[in-house]
Amino acid sequence: MKCKKCGGKASVNMRQHRLALCKEHYLEWIPEQTERFIKKYHMFTRDEKILVAVSGGKDSLALWDILIRLGYEADGLYLGLGIDTSTSLSASGGIEYSHESQRLSQNFADEHNLKLHVVDVEDEYGYSIPVLSAISHRGHGKPCAVCGLAKRHEMNRIARDLEYDVLATGHNLDDEAAVLFGNTLYWSSEYLLRQGPVLPAADGLARKVKPLCRFYEREMTAYALARGIEYIYEECPFAEGSQQIFYKETLNQLESVRPGSKLTFYLKFLEAKQRGDLFIETNIERAHLHPCSQCGQPTSAPDMCSFCRMIEKAEITTE
Amino acid sequence: MVESQSILGDAMPVKLVLRDKEYEVKAGMTLLDAMKKSNIVPESVIATRDGEMITEDEILKDGEVIKLIAVISGGAG
Secondary structure (H helix, E strand, O other): OEOOOOOOEOOEEEHHHOEEEOHHHHHHHHHHHHHHHHHHOOOOOOOOEEEEEEOOOHHHHHHHHHHHHOOOEEEEEEEEOOOOHHHOOOOOOOOOHHHHHHHHHHHHHHHOOOOEEEEEHHHHHOOOHHHHHHHHOOOOOOOHHHHHHHHHHHHHHHHHHOOOOEEEOOOOHHHHHHHHHHHHHOOOHHHHHHOOOEEOOEOOEOEEEOOOOOOOHHHHHHHHHHHOOOOOOOOOOOOOOOHHHHHHHHHHHHHHHOOOHHHHHHHHHHHHHHHOOOOOOHHHHHOOOEEOOOOOOEEOOOOOOHHHHHHHHHHHHHO | OHHHHHHHOOOOOEEEEEOOEEEEEOOOOEHHHHHHHOOOOHHHEEEEEOOEEEOOOOEOOOOOEEEEEEOOOOOOO
């Protein structure tokens, strides 16, 4: 397979875009596209101070790398969660997850001469995430709910306390599609209406943005590898068997058979939301039915129903 | 190796390595076919040969080892 830009040997093939690129052009393409999404969704400008939530994973470190390369003023925030294999339910990792992810985040900051704020949840509140989860009995024996809650709370607090204009997270399209899939399965209208690339600032809430929300997880892995970013490859020990991973795997099965399915799922959702088509009463009015002028069966089309139009078209074609 | 040859013929098998699992496939097929045969969802991995990323149309060579890097994460972001 050849690079679409230079004809050299391709390193990455993105079937959903029908685009294959060599390593050099891929490393140019990802930041270019990120810049496009930042502008398209009005995420932030070069005059604003950005706080990037970094976890030591591929997405957040790649995001930090891209923003700096694009010339944005971006500092990092690492939250120490106190997760290691001894506190996990399934001791499969063999590493102290939090320590390793902090080390990799700090390494990245040091190598690029960047500022990294480190906040340890246990130092701040007296409990690590697993302990807090056990005490609070939230999340059915897994600390993921408590972890998510604590991260959202602390990221917002720190972004505001340190007077950053915007908080950027490394959520990729697979993350967003998995959340969308879950919320759609349960028709969680409140969550659906809240999901998007930008959560505007509100009373007490910092603006939150997801500049990588249109890249597949596979693309971000490829970027991190091509750029030589050292990231934590091991899963969070608590992530095994999680619902989010199950949804991602399910969507990847679909993607393998129908390239572009994940992207379409997410983008069509954003379009529908922007048009105000989601959960709005006016939809019912718009879907007013009347008899088809041909067969008399109810239809929402202006004249003939879709079936009659199809038959008419077929008859014209075969005449 | 003897067992592999009895299944795969004279050619040296190709190894696909994904985390702590190994899959043996025939040389000469494409990476995409090899992943499908091994029930690996291509969307869920990046394939590397000698540390360099390769695309799924690559023909696998005798005896080589292809490292597959899992892309899904549910913890770090």
